[in-house]
Amino acid sequence: MATWGTRLFAVGCVAVLVVASVFGSGVLALTAPFSGTAWETVDRGERTVETPYGPATVTYVRHGVPHVEADSTEALYFAIGYTQARDRLFQMDLFRRQMAGNLSTVAGEATVESDRFHRQMDFESAAETQWERLQGTEVEEPLQAYTAGVNTYMDRGTLPLEFRLNDYRPTEWTPADTLLVGKRATWGLSGEFSDLRRATVRNRVPNASELYPDQLDHNSSIFELAREGRTDSPATNRPTGATTDRESAADYGALYDSLARYERGQGIGSNNWVVSGNRSATGEPMLANDPHLQLFAPPVWYEMQLSGPETEIRGVAFPGVPMPLIGQTDEVAWGITNVGADVTDLYRYEWRGQQYYHDGEWQNATVETETIDVRDGPDETVEIRKTVHGPVLEREDQTVAVSWLGLTGTREPLAFYGFGQADGMDEFRDSLRNFDIPASSIVAMSDDGQTFYRPSGTYPIRRTNGTVVRGDRVFNGSADEGTWRGFEPYDTSNLTGTGFVDYERVPRIENPEAMGTANQRVADDLDFYLGTSSHFADSYRGQRVDEMLESSLEDGEITREEMRAMQRDTRSLAAEQFVPIALNATDEMSDEARRATQRLDSWDYEMRKGSRAALVYDRWLTHYRNETFSDEFYPNGLDESYYPHDWTLGRLPADSRWFDDRSTIPVETRVDIAARAMNATVEEIDREGWDDYGDVNQLRINHPFGGTDAAAFLNYPRQPMDGGPYTLFNFRASSNPQAGSSWRMIVGPDFGIGVRPGGNIGNYWSDHYVGDDLRRWRLGEYRQLWTNPGGDPDIRFVEGSG
Amino acid sequence: MTPRERIGWARTGPHSELVTLVVFLVAVPLGTVHWLGLAAGGALVGLTAASTRRALVLGVYLGAAAVLVFVGWLWLAGVLGKAIATGQLFGASLAIAFVFPILGAAVRGFG
Numbered sequence: 001m002a003t004w005g006t007r008l009f010a011v012g013c014v015a016v017l018v019v020a021s022v023f024g025s026g027v028l029a030l031t032a033p034f035s036g037t038a039w040e041t042v043d044r045g046e047r048t049v050e051t052p053y054g055p056a057t058v059t060y061v062r063h064g065v066p067h068v069e070a071d072s073t074e075a076l077y078f079a080i081g082y083t084q085a086r087d088r089l090f091q092m093d094l095f096r097r098q099m100a101g102n103l104s105t106v107a108g109e110a111t112v113e114s115d116r117f118h119r120q121m122d123f124e125s126a127a128e129t130q131w132e133r134l135q136g137t138e139v140e141e142p143l144q145a146y147t148a149g150v151n152t153y154m155d156r157g158t159l160p161l162e163f164r165l166n167d168y169r170p171t172e173w174t175p176a177d178t179l180l181v182g183k184r185a186t187w188g189l190s191g192e193f194s195d196l197r198r199a200t201v202r203n204r205v206p207n208a209s210e211l212y213p214d215q216l217d218h219n220s221s222i223f224e225l226a227r228e229g230r231t232d233s234p235a236t237n238r239p240t241g242a243t244t245d246r247e248s249a250a251d252y253g254a255l256y257d258s259l260a261r262y263e264r265g266q267g268i269g270s271n272n273w274v275v276s277g278n279r280s281a282t283g284e285p286m287l288a289n290d291p292h293l294q295l296f297a298p299p300v301w302y303e304m305q306l307s308g309p310e311t312e313i314r315g316v317a318f319p320g321v322p323m324p325l326i327g328q329t330d331e332v333a334w335g336i337t338n339v340g341a342d343v344t345d346l347y348r349y350e351w352r353g354q355q356y357y358h359d360g361e362w363q364n365a366t367v368e369t370e371t372i373d374v375r376d377g378p379d380e381t382v383e384i385r386k387t388v389h390g391p392v393l394e395r396e397d398q399t400v401a402v403s404w405l406g407l408t409g410t411r412e413p414l415a416f417y418g419f420g421q422a423d424g425m426d427e428f429r430d431s432l433r434n435f436d437i438p439a440s441s442i443v444a445m446s447d448d449g450q451t452f453y454r455p456s457g458t459y460p461i462r463r464t465n466g467t468v469v470r471g472d473r474v475f476n477g478s479a480d481e482g483t484w485r486g487f488e489p490y491d492t493s494n495l496t497g498t499g500f501v502d503y504e505r506v507p508r509i510e511n512p513e514a515m516g517t518a519n520q521r522v523a524d525d526l527d528f529y530l531g532t533s534s535h536f537a538d539s540y541r542g543q544r545v546d547e548m549l550e551s552s553l554e555d556g557e558i559t560r561e562e563m564r565a566m567q568r569d570t571r572s573l574a575a576e577q578f579v580p581i582a583l584n585a586t587d588e589m590s591d592e593a594r595r596a597t598q599r600l601d602s603w604d605y606e607m608r609k610g611s612r613a614a615l616v617y618d619r620w621l622t623h624y625r626n627e628t629f630s631d632e633f634y635p636n637g638l639d640e641s642y643y644p645h646d647w648t649l650g651r652l653p654a655d656s657r658w659f660d661d662r663s664t665i666p667v668e669t670r671v672d673i674a675a676r677a678m679n680a681t682v683e684e685i686d687r688e689g690w691d692d693y694g695d696v697n698q699l700r701i702n703h704p705f706g707g708t709d710a711a712a713f714l715n716y717p718r719q720p721m722d723g724g725p726y727t728l729f730n731f732r733a734s735s736n737p738q739a740g741s742s743w744r745m746i747v748g749p750d751f752g753i754g755v756r757p758g759g760n761i762g763n764y765w766s767d768h769y770v771g772d773d774l775r776r777w778r779l780g781e782y783r784q785l786w787t788n789p790g791g792d793p794d795i796r797f798v799e800g801s802g
Numbered sequence: 803m804t805p806r807e808r809i810g811w812a813r814t815g816p817h818s819e820l821v822t823l824v825v826f827l828v829a830v831p832l833g834t835v836h837w838l839g840l841a842a843g844g845a846l847v848g849l850t851a852a853s854t855r856r857a858l859v860l861g862v863y864l865g866a867a868a869v870l871v872f873v874g875w876l877w878l879a880g881v882l883g884k885a886i887a888t889g890q891l892f893g894a895s896l897a898i899a900f901v902f903p904i905l906g907a908a909v910r911g912f913g
Contacts, residue, residue: 006854010911017841017905031894032837033872038891042879713888765881 030164037164042765049152050800053078053145057793061305064760064768067789069307070797074145076308079797080322081149082157085173086795088302088319088762089153090162093170094704095320096177099184100124101372101382106168108375115372116382117262121391123187125490126407127180133409133492134179139417143175146322161764162703165711181320182413186406188293189338189438192263194534195346195474196256196400197642202249204636207657211644213533214472215521217651220539222441223507223523225546226453226515227553239462239470239529250474253637255398260641268292268739269537270337271728273516273545273566274443276451281557285445286748288563289326289335292730293742297703297716298762298769301326301743305786306420313420314752314786316743319762323416326743328786332428333747334419334444337517339455341439342531343405345462345484347389347477351399356387357478365392389477390489400474405458407489410436415456425450432456433503436495439530441517447749453515454508455522459501459530460484470529501528514553516545518728538647540573540726547573548728563746564753566728568780574726575605575617577650581674582620588675593682607724609694618693618724619684623677625649631662646726694720697733699778701758716758716770719778729780744777745785752785812850825850826864829903833868837898840868844906854911861907865900872899 020028030038056070056079066083070076085092097103101119103111134140150173163169201208270291277285293300301316304324315327326336349356354365365385372380385392389401411434418431425446432442432454439457462469462482475482485499496503507523509515518541522530548566552558579600586594596616603613629643643649652658654670661668668676690696699721703714723731723740731740745754757778759771776783803811812821829843847864848857872895876882885892 006911007913008911009854010908013905013908013911017902021838027894028837028898031891031898032840033868033895033899034834034875035836035839036895038888039895042876042881710890713884713891765879765884767880769884 026167030167037159038161040158040164041161041763043158047794048796048798049082049156051075051078051149051152051797052799052801053148054797055799056797058083058795058797059789059791059793061787061789063303063771063773063783064766065303065305065787067305067307067787069789071309073142073308075797076306077142077145077322078149078152079795080304080306081146081151081173082153082797083149083304083795084302084317084319084322085150085153086157086763087760088298089150089170090160091296091298091762092150092173092177092181092320093163095181095184095318099127099180099187104372104374104377104380106166106375109377112372112374112380113258114262116380117259117393119370119372119382120384120393121402121404121407122384122386122490123180123183123406124176127176127183129407129409129490129492130179130182130413131176133411134413137414139413142322142417143178143413146178147173147175160762162705162714166705178320178322179413181318183406185318185321185325186410186412186438187404188264190264190341190343190406191404192342192344192535193256193259193346194263194342194532195344195472196252196259198472198532198534199250199474200253200256201638201642203251204253204638205632208632211648211658213648215524216533216536216539216645216647218520218539218543218647219524220543220546221521221524222453222455222515222517222542223509225542226509227513227549239468252398252400252474254396255393255400258395259393265294265735265739268294268338268732268735269340269519269541269730271516271518271541271545271567271730272335272337272441272443273514273549274335274445274451274453274512275514275549275558275563276445276511277449279513279553279557280748281559282748284748284750285449285451286558286560286563286746287333287335287443287445288567288744288746289337289443290567290728290730290741290744291326291336292732292740294735294737294739295699295701295742295757296737297701297706297714297758298760299742299756299758301756303756303760305789311420316745316756323413323420325416326745327420328747328752329420329422330447331424332419332422332444332446333749334428334442335745337441338519339439339441339457339522340519340531340535340537341455341457341459342471342529342535343437343439343457343460345389345403345460345471345482346400346474347387347403347482348400348474349387349476350478354385358388359480363388386489387477401477403460403484403487403489405437405460405487408487408491408493408495410458410495412436424448425452428452429454441519441522443515443517445749451511451513452508453512453517455506455530458495459506459528460487461499461501461528468529470532472529472532472534514549514558516542516549518542518545533645533648538574538645538726540577540647541728541730544569544571544573544728560746560748560751560753564782567741567744567746569728570607570722570724571605572607572617572724572726573605574621574646574650575603575607575614578621578624578646579603579605579617581624581650581670582617582678585671585674585678588671590679590682592686593675593678596682596685597678607693607697607722607727609692609697609720609722611693612691614693614724615685615690615696616681618696620677620681621646623680623684624674627661627673627677627680628652628658632658635662697721697724697731699731699733700738701774702737714764716774721778722780741777744782746782747785753782754785755782809849813852818850818852822847822850822860826860826867829864830867830871833899833903834871837902840865840899840902841906843868844903845909846906847903848907848910851907851910854908857907857910858904861904864903864907868899868903869896872896
């Protein structure tokens with residue numbers, strides 16, 4: 001017989017079960033062994049998929065790269081959609097949520113401001129406009145097939161772990177979502193508010209304009225450094241001179257501070273170069289590209305091999321976009337870096353309620369109110385206002401409207417589709433006519449030995465009272481300044497009309513012998529406005545590319561090993577510029593600082609993780625920057641994001657006014673500041689216990705949801721890294737998130753090597769979630785690209801209802 | 803036999819150990835279907851035990867078996883190391899696998 005005691009015990013146990021099932025049902029559903037949704041994706045689902053678009057196969061070749069093969073374009077794109085969703089669905093959904101302003105629905109209050117910004121910019125409507133623009137073109141049906149493939153996976157496949165951990169499901173994918181992911185990339189490379197930053201600095205810091213020259217003082221523009229080849233640069237649309245303080249100074253600090261986190265990362269850049277067959281050891285052209293983007297887990301690029309009717313493409317695409325953006329076919333290969341062109345203009349107005357004065361009359365702004373659904377918090381409302389120029393952004397009574405080229409129906413999906421279909425260089429070049437945004441320095445080579453460079457993009461021409469002007473200021477929209485003729489935000493614009501630089505007027509280089517680009521100024525004397533020094537990178541990397549090409553050419557012809565050595569190069573030309581400044585200041589330093597500085601005297605400027613000298617230099621430069629500018633900037637409410645280029649800092653004369661510390665009575669010079677910075681450096685290194693550069697140059701590639709202890713396993717392991725912001729082997733440890741070479745590729749007509757900073761598969765349980773690529777990437781190693789599929793397909797797509 | 807006699811036969815009859823083994827073999831796969839299956843399996847083995855103490859011991863055995871099978875499944879799938887790396891997630895799964903059969907087995911306490 002059961003005693004009262006055992007009965008009570010039984011009641012207690014059952015009560016525990018009941019309570020757990022009622023109050024812990026979510027955790028149980030997630031974590032239960034075998035049946036918990038967290039373990040669902042251990043088995044990756046169907047191997048045979050029905051499709052209405054025709055048969056196709058997916059074979060995962062080495063390193064988690066899918067080889068997708070089909071006899072029709074639509075069948076191919078359906079399979080791409082299914083496969084991308086299978087491997088990267090969470091990332092795809094996150095990208096579109098971010099751009100549509102729907103993050104808070106799943107992430108809570110932390111992302112409300114991000115959602116507010118993205119809704120006010122209304123990227124979603126811009127993507128829908130672009131989809132309307134693309135209907136009836138050759139990409140319409142492939143995009144629809146891709147969309148159907150994504151949705152088929154969502155219907156039938158297992159959802160990635162991240163959806164389970166955060167307990168939500170993705171909504172149906174649409175073609176506009178693919179274009180929205182494209183907007184994320186184009187905004188991330190070309191969307192910026194430098195006009196606000198520059199106006200604010202000029203307003204708050206006396207004489208600041210000398211720190212922000214129209215052009216940085218160097219002779220290393222892309223065209224200047226190119227070898228051979230024919231250059232066409234006809235004169236037209238030359239704008240009036242640089243904007244003066246009187247024209248542009250105004251305080252937009254509050255507005256800029258609230259928007260800075262959403263603009264393209266300052267200093268983010270990329271490298272590419274091409275060598276003709278005449279100068280390569282193999283007699284065949286070679287091309288290298290490494291775009292420097294934010295580093296995430298999983299990586300921002302998805303690698304694919306596509307085999308369709310009349311096309312063989314190998315390359316990388318953004319998850320959510322079917323067309324490879326960088327890659328190679330049997331006939332052509334291409335690489336892309338960001339031009340950095342100014343395609344964002346800002347307009348202020350006289351306002352009267354919801355009316356703004358423009359074109360000689362008061363006009364009604366379009367006003368809508370939307371609700372942001374916030375997880376575990378009260379809903380938020382956001383007012384979305386638009387003028388004839390574009391969306392209105394407002395903070396603390398500072399109000400501007402934004403014209404960004406990507407808000408209209410741009411055509412770049414046609415260009416990327418065309419790259420993959422090109423039979424040779426002529427067709428590839430024809431495709432560039434559709435390449436609107438982001439303006440990109442595109443280098444290309446073809447199997448018949450041609451090479452090519454063009455700063456491709458659509459460039460607005462600003463006019464004030466009929467006069468062409470520059471875009472380096474906040475325009476007075478009420479005085480009709482800075483008009484882009486024919487630009488219609490959220491509608492179809494006439495991008496080939498008089499409001500934009502004529503395609504034929506943009507210079508190009510045909511068959512360069514050897515040339516590279518690294519986001520430096522495109523040309524010294526363009527005949528149309530492309531941007532100011534704020535838009536282009538310091539020229540250190542560009543000069544280093546040229547230096548290494550030159551060195552190889554002097555020795556004869558360039559080999560594949562030399563191409564690899566260039567991408568692995570960790571020599572910093574910035575260090576070459578700055579180290580003498582520190583060495584000149586040893587007399588003013590403490591004994592310990594002097595000893596630390598002496599290490600720099602014999603240093604080879606290599607930013608290697610095991611280098612003590614690289615550590616000293618890296619920390620000293622940070623202190624030197626702050627010691628120089630903080631006394632002028634911080635008291636005026638301006639942080640490091642307002643500092644000028646390092647190139648400018650490095651060339652300030654020894655007695656420049658910027659070296660004087662305004663908080664002291666004596667007048668400091670460069671020597672004083674360099675010494676002070678080194679004293680602070682040795683104190684910091686001692687305090688922190690750092691031994692070498694690898695202690696501060698730590699790789700931290702994190703998953704977007706890896707910030708909590710429970711999901712930290714999604715992050716990649718921390719590692720010490722070589723490289724820095726100004727080395728070709730590029731790594732930016734201090735960026736948040738970190739940034740660097742997001743894909744390295746070296747190709748010729750008959751070979752290809754490359755590496756990604758992480759695995760190709762976003763499913764945590766996959767062997768290719770981190771994969772061996774991260775190690776290779778970190779160490780500067782490569783693997784063969786473009787593997788022939790062998791064995792049975794992993795997924796078969798068969799005729800059916802889909 | 804009445805149901806009560808049948809239960810008594812299963813608990814204390816000459817073949818009670820064989821009955822326990824069969825029920826145990828049924829209970830283990832139950833736990834792979836749903837977390838309630840772990841508790842239900844525990845209840846099954848508990849109800850065939852001769853005493854509450856014996857039921858709890860069998861619950862511990864079943865929990866341990868569930869843990870071993872789960873770990874083995876992950877190992878066969880080649881993801882055991884990754885599962886361990888998830889930390890809290892893996893720990894929660896092991897705890898559920900081990901504890902729920904014991905809680906289920908405790909129903910023997912009702913008689």
